[in-house]
Amino acid sequence: MDEYMQAALEEAKKGLACGGIPIGSVLVLDGKIVGRGHNQRVQKGSVVLHAEMDCLENAGRLKAVDYKRSVLYTTLSPCDMCSGAVLLYGIPKVVIGENATFKGPEEYLKSNGVELVVVDSRECKQLMEEFIKENQDLWNEDIGE
Amino acid sequence: MDEYMQAALEEAKKGLACGGIPIGSVLVLDGKIVGRGHNQRVQKGSVVLHAEMDCLENAGRLKAVDYKRSVLYTTLSPCDMCSGAVLLYGIPKVVIGENATFKGPEEYLKSNGVELVVVDSRECKQLMEEFIKENQDLWNEDIGE
Numbered sequence: 001m002d003e004y005m006q007a008a009l010e011e012a013k014k015g016l017a018c019g020g021i022p023i024g025s026v027l028v029l030d031g032k033i034v035g036r037g038h039n040q041r042v043q044k045g046s047v048v049l050h051a052e053m054d055c056l057e058n059a060g061r062l063k064a065v066d067y068k069r070s071v072l073y074t075t076l077s078p079c080d081m082c083s084g085a086v087l088l089y090g091i092p093k094v095v096i097g098e099n100a101t102f103k104g105p106e107e108y109l110k111s112n113g114v115e116l117v118v119v120d121s122r123e124c125k126q127l128m129e130e131f132i133k134e135n136q137d138l139w140n141e142d143i144g145e
Numbered sequence: 146m147d148e149y150m151q152a153a154l155e156e157a158k159k160g161l162a163c164g165g166i167p168i169g170s171v172l173v174l175d176g177k178i179v180g181r182g183h184n185q186r187v188q189k190g191s192v193v194l195h196a197e198m199d200c201l202e203n204a205g206r207l208k209a210v211d212y213k214r215s216v217l218y219t220t221l222s223p224c225d226m227c228s229g230a231v232l233l234y235g236i237p238k239v240v241i242g243e244n245a246t247f248k249g250p251e252e253y254l255k256s257n258g259v260e261l262v263v264v265d266s267r268e269c270k271q272l273m274e275e276f277i278k279e280n281q282d283l284w285n286e287d288i289g290e
Binding site: 041045046047048049053056057059061062063064067079080081082084085087088089090108140141143144145 | 204206207230233
């Protein structure tokens with residue numbers, strides 16, 4: 001696991017430590033992390049701040065040309081909303097910790113030219129598996145089920 | 146224009162009055178408005194709070210069954226991100242003020258079973274046309290261009 005996915009995983013753990021859903025994300029530009037975030041459903045009562053969205057929000061108002069050469073790291077396969085945000089800003093590459101506990105519209109992203117790398121991290125997967133087992137209702141709420 | 150699109154338009158105008166991008170949205174459940182919002186790029190420096198997202202955020206944490214029988218009203222055709230949020234929560238119907246100044250992935254929404262109604266409101270269109278003419282850079286930023 002590279003330093004960026006490690007940073008995303010740290011965000012996920014930070015979220016868990018505050019009673020939140022353990023999904024984390026970082027945005028990388030020219031090898032530098034310019035935004036970090038984690039799921040804020042529990043902490044802020046937010047229905048839009050999934051990890052990727054919180055990360056983008058914390059990165060602030062970037063230039064279009066910057067988004068278009070950035071890489072988004074996320075510990076879990078991005079859902080429809082977060083995938084839509086990737087398309088809106090033209091983020092060309094998404095590195096995904098795992099897509100076993102949840103899989104978003106990856107084919108749709110790929111068909112729109114987004115490069116996806118699935119790391120298949122055991123640590124990311126284990127974090128979600130344990131969380132989902134203990135918090136099925138909260139998890140269902142987060143994915144609209 | 147029905148009362149719900151009128152309420153969305155009022156949100157758009159509220160945003161404009163605060164120096165923001167004039168796009169508004171309301172979420173309707175059983176004929177009652179349960180959330181209202183407008184684009185918050187300028188006011189909150191937000192890159193995720195498009196009108197529809199701000200509306201969903203203000204509606205709070207609803208039950209999945211409620212989203213699945215709600216209607217989202219928006220003065221402008223929803224972008225990739227907002228369309229993704231519609232899919233995430235399974236909102237079955239979106240009423241769109243206009244899709245002439247900007248058109249999101251409407252075919253993708255339809256192919257995923259979302260009913261779309263385009264009101265083609267002259268007032269919604271005029272609001273955006275005038276705004277875009279005066280604020281081309283800000284508008285481009287909002288749509289990732």
